[in-house]
Amino acid sequence: MGSAAVMAEDGLTVGVEEEFLLVGPDGRLVRSGPEVVRATDDEPTGDVQEELARCQVESATGVCTDVAELHAQLRRLREELAAKAAARGLRLLPSGTPLLEESRPAGITPRPRYRxxxxxxxxxxxxxxxxxxxxxLAIPDRATGIAISNHIRAWLPVLLTLTANSPYNYGGDTGYSSWRYVRWALWPSAGPPPMFESVDHYDDSVGAMLRAEAMLDRDMVYWDIRLSEKQPTLEIRVSDVAATAGEAALLALVVRGLVALALRDIENRRAAPLLHLEVLRAFLWRAARDGLGGRCPNPLTGELVSGDALPALLADHLRPVLHGEDRSFVLTGxxxxxxxxxxAQRQRAAFAARHRLTDVVDELTGNALLPENPEWTAETSTVPETNR
Incomplete structure (x- = not known):
């Protein structure tokens, strides 16, 4: 990422990348990503970059140490991108997949690597x-990053369940809550990471995939958890883009909590949960299908639990490492x-009113411009006493 997280003395620092679609007034994809990115070159907040498809843009926050800073940066980046898009008659769409039927491909950004x-x-x-x-998330070294990956990979289906935001694709309901995850799995280097025995094991696996030309460079390591090639961070990349900046900040804090718990377990020499790759892949399929509206495997037991019960389960698991504003924000979120x-549930609810996908586009693009619900702020927690 443009400004990656680094280890801070007062805890784990964090940074977030978000990818967005650009659509015109009719809600259909527009190939203006490079132009919108160039228009943001003078903006001070974070980084804005081109993506593989010409209809996409990507933002990256700077290094953040607390929730207020992270949430503010995420909101400002969305507002800046939405404003630059609006100046060209376009809208910023925070959806994991395109919603409307298209008459032509999205188009590839004209850069040599992408071609x-x-x-x-x-x-x-x-x-x-x-x-x-x-x-x-900041890591002190690659070996610790591998150990953290082994400890938190069982929680990947929970993260996908919480963030599933792509039920529609090119004009139809896919029957999934995160079609983005299913579609992304077509890349040969994508999917859940194996349990790695060491950094050498990780590098040997990457080397074998490069020799097979299943990826063209190390930046194409697309596992749901990977070591950053350019920064001292561990990157968790299982989630759909969030509908709101508040949900993106919530995801980041949940991930930071899982990493903090993993570091405790590593320090206390507790073994990582043993979850075979084929089982984890099946759990992720279930999470992609159901989202919060269905059921998800409990990473502690393997049993299916209702999506309604998942937030409380996660809150209880993270409670030992949540403090101050982080605690309030996560529990509220x-x-x-x-x-x-x-x-995904909210997208389908927006469609159900009039059975128009353009209504879903309107709701999602509005999320990039309108003030967020005050419940997302740490200062106005409305969590019931039973959940505190």
């Missing part, structure tokens, strides 16, 4: 217009999701 990817991977690349949210539903 090479399109030539090599064909429709896997050229049909890719999916948007995720990536969280970077999880309770808000329990009551209002996840992104």
């Amino acid at each position: 090479k990817m399109a030539d090599h991977f064909g429709d896997v690349a050229t049909a890719a217009a999916t948007c995720g949210c990536h969280v970077h 999880l309770d808000t999701l329990r009551r209002s539903g996840g992104g």
Whole structure:
């Protein structure tokens, strides 16, 4: 990421990348990503970058140490991108997949690396217009990053369940809550990470995939958890882009809590949960299908639990490492999701009123410009006493 997290003396620092689609007044994709990115070159907040598809833009926060700073940066970046898009008659769409039927492909951003990817991977690349949210957490070294990955990988289905925000794709309901995750899994280097024995094991696996040309460079390590190639961070990349900046901040704090718990376990020499890759892949399929509106495997037991019960389960698990404003924000955010539903549920609810996907586009694009519900702020916690 442009400004990655680094280890701070007072705790784990965090940074967030978000990918967005650009649509016109009719809600259909517009190939103006490079132009919008160039228009933001003079903006001071974070970084804005091009993406593989010409209809996409990506933002990256700076290094953040607390929730207020992170949430503010996420909101400002969305507002800046939305304003630059609006100046061209466009809208910023925070959805994991395109909603409306399109008459032509999304188009590849004209950069040599992207053209090479399109030539090599064909429709896997050229049909890719999916948007995720990536969280970077500071790590002291790569070996610790591998150990953290082993400890938190069982929680990947929970993270996907919480953030599923792509039920529609090119004009139809896919039957999934995160079609982005299903679609992204077509890349040969994507999916859940294995349990790695060491940094050498990680590097040997990456090297073998490079030799097979299943990826063209190390930046194409697309596992749901990966070591950053450029920064001292661990990147968790399982999630759809969030409908709101508050949900993106919530995801980042939840990930930071899971990493903090993993570091405690590593220090106390507790073994990472043993979850075979094929089982984890199945759990992620279930999470992508159901989102918060269905059921998700409990990472502690493997049993299916209701999406309604998942926020409370996660809050209880994270409680030992939540303090101050982080605690208030996470508990409030999880309770808000329990009551209002996840992104996929809200998309379907917006469609149900008049059976128009343009209504869903209107609601999502409005989220990038309108003030957020005050429940997302740490200062106005509305969590019931039973959940505190």
